[in-house]
Amino acid sequence: MFGTSVTFLRNSSNNMPQNEISVLGAGLVGSLLGSLIKEKGFSVDVYEMRTDPRSSEVKGGRSINLALSHRGIRALQLAGVYDQIKNELIPMKGRRMHDLNGELYTQPYGKEHEFINSVSRNGLNQLLISHAENRGVNFHFDHKCTDINLDETIISFTNGKSVHSKVLLGSDGAYSMLRQKMEHKDRFNFQQHYIEHGYKELRMEPRNGTFAMEPNFLHIWPRGNFMLIALPNPDCSFTCTLFFPFEGHLSFESLREPNKVEGFFKHYFPDVIDLIPDYLEQFQQNATSSLVTIRTSPWCYNNSMLIGDAGHAIVPFYGQGMNAGFEDCRLFMEWGEKLGFDWDKLLVFFSQHRKADADAIADLALNNFIEMRDHVADERFLNIKKVEARLQKAYPDIWLPLYSMVTFSDMPYSQAYKIGKLQKEVMNTLEEGFDPDRVELQPLIDRFNNLMQDAH
Amino acid sequence: MFGTSVTFLRNSSNNMPQNEISVLGAGLVGSLLGSLIKEKGFSVDVYEMRTDPRSSEVKGGRSINLALSHRGIRALQLAGVYDQIKNELIPMKGRRMHDLNGELYTQPYGKEHEFINSVSRNGLNQLLISHAENRGVNFHFDHKCTDINLDETIISFTNGKSVHSKVLLGSDGAYSMLRQKMEHKDRFNFQQHYIEHGYKELRMEPRNGTFAMEPNFLHIWPRGNFMLIALPNPDCSFTCTLFFPFEGHLSFESLREPNKVEGFFKHYFPDVIDLIPDYLEQFQQNATSSLVTIRTSPWCYNNSMLIGDAGHAIVPFYGQGMNAGFEDCRLFMEWGEKLGFDWDKLLVFFSQHRKADADAIADLALNNFIEMRDHVADERFLNIKKVEARLQKAYPDIWLPLYSMVTFSDMPYSQAYKIGKLQKEVMNTLEEGFDPDRVELQPLIDRFNNLMQDAH
Numbered sequence: 037m038f039g040t041s042v043t044f045l046r047n048s049s050n051n052m053p054q055n056e057i058s059v060l061g062a063g064l065v066g067s068l069l070g071s072l073i074k075e076k077g078f079s080v081d082v083y084e085m086r087t088d089p090r091s092s093e094v095k096g097g098r099s100i101n102l103a104l105s106h107r108g109i110r111a112l113q114l115a116g117v118y119d120q121i122k123n124e125l126i127p128m129k130g131r132r133m134h135d136l137n138g139e140l141y142t143q144p145y146g147k148e149h150e151f152i153n154s155v156s157r158n159g160l161n162q163l164l165i166s167h168a169e170n171r172g173v174n175f176h177f178d179h180k181c182t183d184i185n186l187d188e189t190i191i192s193f194t195n196g197k198s199v200h201s202k203v204l205l206g207s208d209g210a211y212s213m214l215r216q217k218m219e220h221k222d223r224f225n226f227q228q229h230y231i232e233h234g235y236k237e238l239r240m241e242p243r244n245g246t247f248a249m250e251p252n253f254l255h256i257w258p259r260g261n262f263m264l265i266a267l268p269n270p271d272c273s274f275t276c277t278l279f280f281p282f283e284g285h286l287s288f289e290s291l292r293e294p295n296k297v298e299g300f301f302k303h304y305f306p307d308v309i310d311l312i313p314d315y316l317e318q319f320q321q322n323a324t325s326s327l328v329t330i331r332t333s334p335w336c337y338n339n340s341m342l343i344g345d346a347g348h349a350i351v352p353f354y355g356q357g358m359n360a361g362f363e364d365c366r367l368f369m370e371w372g373e374k375l376g377f378d379w380d381k382l383l384v385f386f387s388q389h390r391k392a393d394a395d396a397i398a399d400l401a402l403n404n405f406i407e408m409r410d411h412v413a414d415e416r417f418l419n420i421k422k423v424e425a426r427l428q429k430a431y432p433d434i435w436l437p438l439y440s441m442v443t444f445s446d447m448p449y450s451q452a453y454k455i456g457k458l459q460k461e462v463m464n465t466l467e468e469g470f471d472p473d474r475v476e477l478q479p480l481i482d483r484f485n486n487l488m489q490d491a492h
Numbered sequence: 493m494f495g496t497s498v499t500f501l502r503n504s505s506n507n508m509p510q511n512e513i514s515v516l517g518a519g520l521v522g523s524l525l526g527s528l529i530k531e532k533g534f535s536v537d538v539y540e541m542r543t544d545p546r547s548s549e550v551k552g553g554r555s556i557n558l559a560l561s562h563r564g565i566r567a568l569q570l571a572g573v574y575d576q577i578k579n580e581l582i583p584m585k586g587r588r589m590h591d592l593n594g595e596l597y598t599q600p601y602g603k604e605h606e607f608i609n610s611v612s613r614n615g616l617n618q619l620l621i622s623h624a625e626n627r628g629v630n631f632h633f634d635h636k637c638t639d640i641n642l643d644e645t646i647i648s649f650t651n652g653k654s655v656h657s658k659v660l661l662g663s664d665g666a667y668s669m670l671r672q673k674m675e676h677k678d679r680f681n682f683q684q685h686y687i688e689h690g691y692k693e694l695r696m697e698p699r700n701g702t703f704a705m706e707p708n709f710l711h712i713w714p715r716g717n718f719m720l721i722a723l724p725n726p727d728c729s730f731t732c733t734l735f736f737p738f739e740g741h742l743s744f745e746s747l748r749e750p751n752k753v754e755g756f757f758k759h760y761f762p763d764v765i766d767l768i769p770d771y772l773e774q775f776q777q778n779a780t781s782s783l784v785t786i787r788t789s790p791w792c793y794n795n796s797m798l799i800g801d802a803g804h805a806i807v808p809f810y811g812q813g814m815n816a817g818f819e820d821c822r823l824f825m826e827w828g829e830k831l832g833f834d835w836d837k838l839l840v841f842f843s844q845h846r847k848a849d850a851d852a853i854a855d856l857a858l859n860n861f862i863e864m865r866d867h868v869a870d871e872r873f874l875n876i877k878k879v880e881a882r883l884q885k886a887y888p889d890i891w892l893p894l895y896s897m898v899t900f901s902d903m904p905y906s907q908a909y910k911i912g913k914l915q916k917e918v919m920n921t922l923e924e925g926f927d928p929d930r931v932e933l934q935p936l937i938d939r940f941n942n943l944m945q946d947a948h
Contacts, residue, residue: 219684223782224684225686226684227682228680228681230679230680366641374720
């Protein structure tokens with residue numbers, strides 16, 4: 037498929053195993069990527085430090101379900117695996133907000149047929165591994181890396197084995213070992229930033245054999261500086277997640293005593309007490325985890341490249357972490373085709389051309405936390421959403437709301453981010469107390485068109 | 493001096509050496525810090541991976557001379573070591589700019605008695621080590637760290653030794669091992685950012701037994717996107733440094749062939765060719781180094797704390813890297829006194845209260861590169877400097893130029909940065925083509941006072 041490189045030949049003479057393509061990490065991105073690359077005729081070996089998830093109990097520490105949307109779906113379709121998962125998905129058509137009195141308000145995500153999908157992380161991961169394995173990808177579980185030699189592209193494992201690879205792709209997540217090795221190389225930019233909030237998951241059991249709340253929504257309890265959300269699971273439970281400050285007046289730190297937790301839930305989430313009767317035990321027993329944004333550049337060094345969370349882990353508030361990682365895989369393959377799978381060129385090209393999009397979705401995800409926890413209950417915000425829906429309907433070719441561009445389109449994240457900023461500028465011109473059903477649309481569109489022209 | 497902690501006792505029972513205060517790195521900051529802490533009656537051990545610089549040849553890789561100014565001098569005075577170095581300093585009263593034709597322009601740094609000082613990094617380092625050793629600090633050279641256990645505060649070395657410390661202070665520089673260990677702890681924020689420019693040093697030999705150029709200035713050849721600077725040395729040589737892009741049209745990468753280097757120097761630094769006859773050989777032989785900014789928070793974990801470059805390495809364009817590190821040491825001691833050397837409190841207090849200043853000087857240093865390489869030859873910029881000098885003279889209690897606040901005062905960097913922004917706002921109101929000698933000062937001061945009031 038490609039010419040044998042000098043590096044490849046030099047290492048062929050000793051006894052070290054020689055891989056064509058090695059992938060670090062058999063998570064969602066690694067297993068999908070392996071499958072896609074194998075399908076192009078390359079030999080692929082995937083190394084994973086954990087045990088095969090198909091043969092073991094799931095361990096905690098990662099979110100249980102995720103929101104799969106257009107970008108992720110396209111990549112799964114490209115791999116020919118979407119049809120196997122689609123019946124497991126639970127559509128979420130919009131946000132269902134719970135106010136302090138337990139009253140409900142609904143806000144659709146997009147048009148009638150546009151929704152996001154709750155999916156089990158572990159279920160999807162198992163499916164992707166089996167799919168890749170059926171295509172001939174070699175999986176090596178219980179293989180924990182001890183070292184990576186970037187100059188020779190050699191991975192060493194705790195079991196004493198070492199392997200040389202022509203190409204090494206690191207889909208080993210937010211705490212990537214491959215990235216750590218790159219960080220120590222000269223002129224490698226890196227940032228890890230933790231927000232002041234952590235999260236804790238609580239399980240809401242089914243009630244009378246079915247969902248305790250309306251399943252086809254993403255439920256939100258927006259509370260200003262913090263929020264609770266809930267996503268449905270196929271077993272009719274919900275996984276609820278509290279995003280909450282680590283320290284401060286109202287924080288995980290301030291809720292150490294049981295009576296304080298009880299007082300907190302009674303005041304802020306009165307309707308949840310009935311829905312999760314053992315909320316107190318769960319709150320005390322379940323782990324509190326942190327939320328990090330990772331930015332790096334470049335993503336490649338010699339024959340190695342980072343992909344997915346390893347290069348650009350983001351906070352979960354836009355539901356785009358997995359989708360961005362899957363889109364990485366699709367673009368990597370499309371650009372690979374264009375470059376005739378000249379790997380040297382492809383690694384650099386991907387690293388350069390995808391970076392702006394990774395930065396954009398990182399910012400968008402951070403901003404969306406403020407929107408979700410604070411603004412979704414805000415009248416002006418809701419009215420702007422209404423005007424946006426009218427604009428989208430009247431000018432479908434011109435006005436696509438930011439959420440839709442990010443969630444229901446293939447537009448590069450960086451472009452969506454830029455257009456979103458211009459849209460916000462337009463919406464900021466709406467006077468205080470405007471009537472969302474009567475605001476004239478033409479002047480708004482004219483303003484937007486002018487801004488778009490200026491931007492070019 | 494302080495109560496023995498539980499951790500301290502627990503480890504006392506085995507054979508591992510027990511230090512009171514350990515300092516990682518015997519560079520400028522580590523050796524000064526050791527000396528200051530020892531003087532308060534604590535036992536101090538300093539570990540350095542390199543050989544004792546007093547007994548070995550200096551290796552390359554670090555800048556040869558540095559600019560010592562007020563903040564650094566105050567800390568040296570506090571340690572009682574300033575008198576031993578002051579005769580070695582070469583005052584630099586201002587910038588001497590060299591234009592494309594070799595014409596010279598001078599711009600003073602401050603008032604008559606205000607100047608910065610060229611000092612030998614290695615000479616100062618040796619002096620600080622000897623000074624600390626005379627006070628009873630234990631230095632351990634050739635001690636390279638292999639691991640640090642932050643939870644137990646145990647350092648392990650390549651020679652197989654391990655040592656437990658009550659307090660561990662990491663002054664181990666921009667590539668700090670202590671910081672690397674902290675980075676892997678949850679919720680530790682970290683950023684390393686390399687600018688697109690690197691640097692290369694060239695030595696300008698003395699001429700006829702004396703300096704080849706006027707010694708009491710910092711010489712600059714500002715060239716827009718890049719620049720050459722020169723600082724005097726006590727042996728009548730100059731150390732010149734070219735700050736230049738790594739890649740691009742005019743870059744280290746583009747100057748690979750000798751004739752291109754020659755063409756470049758002939759065009760951009762015609763007067764340097766005569767002053768450094770072997771510039772071509774030096775350009776080809778001397779290393780090209782990168783320039784990094786490091787930001788971290790927090791700076792402490794358990795009984796360990798970062799100080800100096802380890803917590804906040806900056807680019808060299810404000811001449812403040814060493815000065816900021818020395819000021820760290822002074823503030824650490826002053827705050828230590830206030831907190832009765834309650835180390836648990838002190839490490840957290842320092843980490844929290846010094847961070848904003850570190851961030852400010854990091855930004856100021858990045859911004860000053862643009863000023864030095866681009867604006868110092870700009871007419872409007874020079875005219876603004878003239879107006880600022882008039883303002884400082886007429887309103888000495890109100891208007892202190894940013895450069896003076898940073899270089900000749902003790903004002904927290906973060907405060908200087910904020911005031912500097914307001915001053916810039918005032919100066920931006922000056923109309924195009926203003927006459928610096930005639931501009932009315934009162935309206936400018938009024939505007940500035942208003943902005944200062946708004947900021948409070």
